[in-house]
Amino acid sequence: MHIHKYEKIWLTFGIGCLIVFLTVVGVSAFAAGQQPPSCLTTIDPEKVDSTPPFDHPGLVKKGDKEYELNIVVAAFSFTPNAIEIPKGAKVTINVTSKDVIHGFEIPGTNVNMMVEPGYVNSLTTTFDKPGEYTILCNEYCGAGHHMMTARIKVVE
Amino acid sequence: MAQPLEKVDRRDAKLALAHLFVAFAALALGGFAGLLQTLVRSGKFELPAGISYYTILTTHGVLLGLVLTTFFIIGFQFAAVSRTTGALSDGSRRLGWIGFWMMTSGTACTAFFILTGQASVLYTFYAPLQAHAGFYIGLALVVVGSWVSGFAMFAHYARWRKTHRGQVSPLLAFMSVTNMVLWLVCSLGVAATVVFQLIPWSLGLTDRVNVLLSRTLFWYFGHPLVYFWLLPAYMVWYAVIPKVIGGKMFSDSLARLAFILFLLFSIPVGFHHQLLEPGISPFWKYVQVVLTFMVIIPSLMTAFAMFATFESYGRSQGATGLFGWLRKLPWSDARFFAPFVGMLFFIPAGTGGIINASHQLNQVVHNTIWVTGHFHLTVATTVVLTFFGASYWLIPHLTGRVMTKAMNRLAIIQTIVWAVGMTFMSGSMHFAGLLGAPRRSAFSTYSNSPQALEWIPYQIAQAVGGTILFIGIILILVIVINLAFFAPKGETEFPVAEAAAPYERAALALENWKLWIGLVVALILIAYTVPIIDIIQNAPPGSKGYKLW
Numbered sequence: 001m002h003i004h005k006y007e008k009i010w011l012t013f014g015i016g017c018l019i020v021f022l023t024v025v026g027v028s029a030f031a032a033g034q035q036p037p038s039c040l041t042t043i044d045p046e047k048v049d050s051t052p053p054f055d056h057p058g059l060v061k062k063g064d065k066e067y068e069l070n071i072v073v074a075a076f077s078f079t080p081n082a083i084e085i086p087k088g089a090k091v092t093i094n095v096t097s098k099d100v101i102h103g104f105e106i107p108g109t110n111v112n113m114m115v116e117p118g119y120v121n122s123l124t125t126t127f128d129k130p131g132e133y134t135i136l137c138n139e140y141c142g143a144g145h146h147m148m149t150a151r152i153k154v155v156e
Numbered sequence: 157m158a159q160p161l162e163k164v165d166r167r168d169a170k171l172a173l174a175h176l177f178v179a180f181a182a183l184a185l186g187g188f189a190g191l192l193q194t195l196v197r198s199g200k201f202e203l204p205a206g207i208s209y210y211t212i213l214t215t216h217g218v219l220l221g222l223v224l225t226t227f228f229i230i231g232f233q234f235a236a237v238s239r240t241t242g243a244l245s246d247g248s249r250r251l252g253w254i255g256f257w258m259m260t261s262g263t264a265c266t267a268f269f270i271l272t273g274q275a276s277v278l279y280t281f282y283a284p285l286q287a288h289a290g291f292y293i294g295l296a297l298v299v300v301g302s303w304v305s306g307f308a309m310f311a312h313y314a315r316w317r318k319t320h321r322g323q324v325s326p327l328l329a330f331m332s333v334t335n336m337v338l339w340l341v342c343s344l345g346v347a348a349t350v351v352f353q354l355i356p357w358s359l360g361l362t363d364r365v366n367v368l369l370s371r372t373l374f375w376y377f378g379h380p381l382v383y384f385w386l387l388p389a390y391m392v393w394y395a396v397i398p399k400v401i402g403g404k405m406f407s408d409s410l411a412r413l414a415f416i417l418f419l420l421f422s423i424p425v426g427f428h429h430q431l432l433e434p435g436i437s438p439f440w441k442y443v444q445v446v447l448t449f450m451v452i453i454p455s456l457m458t459a460f461a462m463f464a465t466f467e468s469y470g471r472s473q474g475a476t477g478l479f480g481w482l483r484k485l486p487w488s489d490a491r492f493f494a495p496f497v498g499m500l501f502f503i504p505a506g507t508g509g510i511i512n513a514s515h516q517l518n519q520v521v522h523n524t525i526w527v528t529g530h531f532h533l534t535v536a537t538t539v540v541l542t543f544f545g546a547s548y549w550l551i552p553h554l555t556g557r558v559m560t561k562a563m564n565r566l567a568i569i570q571t572i573v574w575a576v577g578m579t580f581m582s583g584s585m586h587f588a589g590l591l592g593a594p595r596r597s598a599f600s601t602y603s604n605s606p607q608a609l610e611w612i613p614y615q616i617a618q619a620v621g622g623t624i625l626f627i628g629i630i631l632i633l634v635i636v637i638n639l640a641f642f643a644p645k646g647e648t649e650f651p652v653a654e655a656a657a658p659y660e661r662a663a664l665a666l667e668n669w670k671l672w673i674g675l676v677v678a679l680i681l682i683a684y685t686v687p688i689i690d691i692i693q694n695a696p697p698g699s700k701g702y703k704l705w
Binding site for chain 2: 001002003004006007010011014015018021022025026028029030034035036037038039040041042043044045046075076099100101103105106107108110112113114116117118119120121122132133134136137138139140141142143144145146147149151
């Protein structure tokens with residue numbers, strides 16, 4: 001198949017960029033551990049209230065500046081919905097849904113994950129800046145979807 | 157090469173027109189729903205009579221994402237196939253009508269349940285939100301109807317090849333067939349979840365549904381769906397636009413190769429819509445991210461071919477200098493101008509797409525209104541402006557009329573209105589999304605959250621853009637109705653470009669369907685077998701249905 005000289009240059013450059021790009025993405029995923037939230041733990045969605053750690057949702061201290069934040073999501077609320085976190089804390093957020101699919105997002109941060117019934121999802125983040133943060137649901141879940149919200153206060 | 161037939165057979169024209177009418181009716185209603193959404197989201201307007209934002213949103217998504225696109229594409233492809241490979245046989249045409257009526261009755265059924273508020277589940281209908289069974293049954297009819305039409309095209313193409321042994325098929329027919337193969341293979345996924353999971357579950361025959369499996373089957377379909385929308389626009393770019401401007405197609409074989417690459421790499425990629433999901437290992441997500449990016453190669457080929465065509469034509473008209481050829485292009489011809497503006501919008505649109513599908517960057521924009529902004533550039537500008545541009549010759553060709561100068565001028569204005577409206581709307585969606593504003597949500601300040609208050613000016617800009625776009629919809633409807641019923645009688649050309657160089661033997665190898673479909677299946681098996689087995693084997697207890705609207 002005849003390919004014009006300029007097109008060869010264009011495609012070589014384009015494919016070269018693509019290889020560099022995918023390598024950067026791959027190295028940062030597998031060598032630096034920058035993976036998207038992909039927790040594989042399952043849970044019975046109808047027994048969330050009696051399954052640890054979601055039977056006592058909230059912030060749990062795990063070590064020096066290390067915390068676990070367990071949140072139960074259901075139409076149309078987050079439990080707990082007012083959370084205080086000390087500044088600089090490294091927090092692993094675990095979430096699960098009691099009913100339909102929800103989203104878990106904290107605007108202004110990189111915290112963003114899907115919450116699906118039957119699964120726990122999880123990510124770790126550090127709250128370095130004090131102030132008020134909003135948790136919201138970013139996956140349509142019904143009539144009250146846009147009313148679903150909670151607050152995090154990061155304190156000194 | 158001389159084309160044996162210059163006109164679409166009259167009976168085939170009727171079939172194509174029937175599809176186009178449903179498509180534009182969907183545009184009218186779905187576009188109005190879109191206007192209402194942007195107004196609600198500005199915070200300055202509330203829907204009357206207790207109508208839910210999410211009912212309107214479902215209407216908008218289903219009518220524009222599924223109905224407008226599918227009907228236009230099938231109508232356009234029937235016309236293209238008939239124009240380039242001769243009138244359909246009576247059997248194929250009958251299949252085409254059966255497909256049309258299945259799709260139309262399916263649409264009516266689904267629309268009834270959406271508009272009566274029994275299916276406010278959005279066009280992605282994620283379980284365990286449970287719509288009325290009629291919603292899913294209607295959708296299944298649309299999909300199966302489109303298969304019947306696909307088979308009509310396959311049968312016609314096979315017949316042509318049998319009577320033209322050793323010849324390369326006309327480009328438009330080849331491309332139509334490629335797109336229908338893509339559609340058939342990918343829509344098997346959505347048909348599987350709708351027919352085997354959601355319909356029995358919504359009828360109460362089964363209690364519970366495997367949520368992650370249903371989503372995975374949906375996204376196995378959901379991403380190739382956007383290529384099913386895009387490829388007909390590429391057909392117009394590759395095979396029609398060169399003729400419209402008076403030039404030649406840059407390369408016939410490379411156009412075919414690009415389509416085969418799209419066929420191979422647009423299906424095994426659905427996980428890039430599920431990057432933030434639990435239950436899928438990050439390794440398989442990354443595999444599909446890599447496969448996703450392979451479609452950049454045919455996209456680069458397309459960009460090169462388009463601009464090579466434009467520059468070659470300009471230079472053949474005596475243009476000099478680096479960019480002199482730009483001045484030679486027929487800017488005042490809406491058949492060229494509308495698709496060209498669509499091409500320009502594909503540059504930011506494609507760039508946004510690369511961001512969305514990136515393994516890590518996705519976390520910044522996932523489910524924010526950035527994504528809505530993204531696909532309003534790809535499908536709602538690039539694809540739709542190309543479809544509008546094609547309508548300016550296709551509809552008068554099929555109805556035996558001609559587009560007047562006044563209508564052409566209106567079409568140029570329509571394109572500009574669309575570009576301006578979309579720049580406002582999609583631009584502000586992108587910015588608000590970067591600030592974290594969620595998609596698919598009614599107006600909310602999230603209990604006066606300081607972050608949410610920052611989004612309001614962008615939401616007002618979206619309403620301004622949405623209003624301008626609605627004016628654009630009124631303009632296109634005026635033009636379409638004129639071209640269909642009121643324009644002066646006459647002959648309009650169905651432009652089909654010739655290749656700059658003679659056909660190459662390579663083009664024949666590209667019609668080795670057993671090879672390509674085999675490769676498609678192999679890639680799908682590589683990308684999906686292990687994760688789907690995982691999803692089924694390690695499934696949590698299933699979910700019962702919820703009606704939360």
